[in-house]
Amino acid sequence: MSDLILHHYPTSPFAEKVRLILGFKGLAWKSVFIPMIMPKPDVIALTGGHRRTPLLQIGADIYCDTALIAQVLEDAAPLPSLYPKPISAVSRVVAQWADSQIFASAMAYNFQAAGVAQVFAGAAPEVIKAFVDDRAAMRGGAKRMAVAEATSAYQNQLQCLSEMLGTKPFLLGDAPSIADFSAYHPLWFTAERTPVMAGILQATPGLLVWMARMKGFGHGSSTRMSSEEALQCAKQATPLAVDEEEFHDTHGIALGSEVTVTADHFGLEPSLGILIAATATRLTLKRVDPRAGTVHVHFPRNGFILKKANA
Ligand SMILES: N[C@@H](CCC(=O)N[C@@H](CS)C(=O)NCC(=O)O)C(=O)O
Numbered sequence: 650m651s652d653l654i655l656h657h658y659p660t661s662p663f664a665e666k667v668r669l670i671l672g673f674k675g676l677a678w679k680s681v682f683i684p685m686i687m688p689k690p691d692v693i694a695l696t697g698g699h700r701r702t703p704l705l706q707i708g709a710d711i712y713c714d715t716a717l718i719a720q721v722l723e724d725a726a727p728l729p730s731l732y733p734k735p736i737s738a739v740s741r742v743v744a745q746w747a748d749s750q751i752f753a754s755a756m757a758y759n760f761q762a763a764g765v766a767q768v769f770a771g772a773a774p775e776v777i778k779a780f781v782d783d784r785a786a787m788r789g790g791a792k793r794m795a796v797a798e799a800t801s802a803y804q805n806q807l808q809c810l811s812e813m814l815g816t817k818p819f820l821l822g823d824a825p826s827i828a829d830f831s832a833y834h835p836l837w838f839t840a841e842r843t844p845v846m847a848g849i850l851q852a853t854p855g856l857l858v859w860m861a862r863m864k865g866f867g868h869g870s871s872t873r874m875s876s877e878e879a880l881q882c883a884k885q886a887t888p889l890a891v892d893e894e895e896f897h898d899t900h901g902i903a904l905g906s907e908v909t910v911t912a913d914h915f916g917l918e919p920s921l922g923i924l925i926a927a928t929a930t931r932l933t934l935k936r937v938d939p940r941a942g943t944v945h946v947h948f949p950r951n952g953f954i955l956k957k958a959n960a
Contacts (some may be wrong), residue, residue, distance in 0.1 A: 650707065651882070653676060653678040653679065653705065653707060653712045654681055654879050654882065655671070655680055655705055655706075655871075656680065656681045656695070656703055657683065658682055658683055658684070658685050658702060660768065660838075661685075662756070662835055663715050663748075663752075664702055664703040665833075666719075667703050667705070667715055667718055667719070669863065669866050669867075670718075670722055670731065671722070671835075672867035673731075673825065673830070674726040675869060676726055676870075677869065677872075678869060678870075679708075679872060679874040680753070680873050680874065681874050681876050681878075681879045682876075683702065683876065685702075685780065686779055686780055686784075691877070692704065692876075693918075694940045694941045695711045695879075695880070695883060695944060695946070696711055696713060696920050697934065698911075698920040698921060699910070699916070699918060699946070700916055701912065701916040703718070707725075707886040708856070708882065708886030708887070709884075709941070709945065710887065711883075711944055711947065713947065714953075715748070716949045717939070718948060719731055720930075721947075722753055726819055731826060732827060733826055736821045736826055739828075740821055740827045743820065743828035743919075744827040744831035744832075744910050745831075745836070745951070746827050747828065747832040748831045751806045754799045754802035754803040754806060755799075756838070757793050757798075757799035758839070758846065758849070759795050759835075759838055759839050759842070760793075760843075761846065763845045764846045766845075767843050767846075768842055768948075778872065786806075787917070788914075789914075789915075797938075804849065804852070807836075807856060808852075810824040810856055811855050814859055816944050817887055819859070819862075820832060825866075825959050833860065833863045836850065836856065837860070865930075880940050883944055884941055885945075886942075888945035891925050891926035891945065892928060895928045896927055896928075897928055897929045900955050902927075904925060904927065904957065906923070906924050907958040908922065908923070908934065908955055908956060908957055908958055909952065909955075909957075910922075910955055911954045912952060912953070913954050914952075920934060922934030922936035923935045925945070927955075929950070930948055930949060930950055931948065931950065932948045932949075933945050933946070939946045
């Protein structure tokens with residue numbers, strides 16, 4: 650198999666979820682640092698528009714969104730499993746709840762004034778303003794949760810996680826599952842990136858022990874790669890053949906159509922390409938880029954909107 654190339658930056662919680670999964674599975678990977686805010690020309694060269702962090706690249710195949718990236722890593726290295734039986738379905742449901750609900754309230758809570766000051770210690774005011782403006786644009790006008798609501802929601806979610814954990818080593822049993830990785834990353838940001846806000850974690854001491862256990866998986870072994878090298882790597886590779894047989898049509902859009910795929914919230918830049926596969930769980934676009942060559946860009950169905958181009 651070609652190298653696993655993770656496009657990410659150190660402070661991204663969703664990237665931390667994937668780094669830890671790479672550690673859990675004992676994988677070696679290439680680490681490409683990408684900008685935290687737009688412009689991201691090298692990312693866009695790979696995705697055709699989608700700008701969220703992280704991305705997984707394997708040769709000329711680009712995987713967007715950590716729900717899909719986790720599944721791709723599971724397929725590449727099935728053991729230890731992220732979806733152990735018999736909790737496979739429930740682990741996905743808890744993961745989805747954590748990635749959406751806990752992430753939203755935790756980040757609104759973490760990014761109060763004291764948290765922002767800690768994350769951006771020593772940064773020029775223009776840098777902070779550029780970040781705040783970038784994230785506001787990503788929300789497409791939607792308001793961030795107010796601090797008071799975020800605090801109570803996060804407290805309730807921490808209590809819920811703590812109850813779910815009970816006296817077990819991991820949230821759903823003796824072995825970890827995707828639920829643990831999705832629940833961990835927002836708490837990681839609180840504890841490690843905004844420690845000034847981390848008092849909220851003290852009410853659930855069992856979770857602190859679990860967090861230390863999760864951190865122990867580490868990040869696998871990584872070596873740095875430049876984004877230029879990653880683009881070269883895509884250009885020299887041929888994308889994997891896709892499964893055209895399993896065409897799951899819920900939109901009345903034929904394979905071969907020019908389409909856009911856009912996140913349903915947060916980061917609304919569409920990726921444009923030719924729809925070459927649409928299974929029950931994934932959409933795949935083919936696109937040709939002057940710098941990346943011919944690439945296949947894969948998205949999970951969940952959380953993304955498929956439309957005919959110019960519709
Ligand atoms: N559902 C997405 C969420 C990814 C996400 O929101 N990532 C944040 C960073 S943790 C992001 O993209 N921030 C803006 C950016 O990096 O440009 C996933 O699972 O990958």
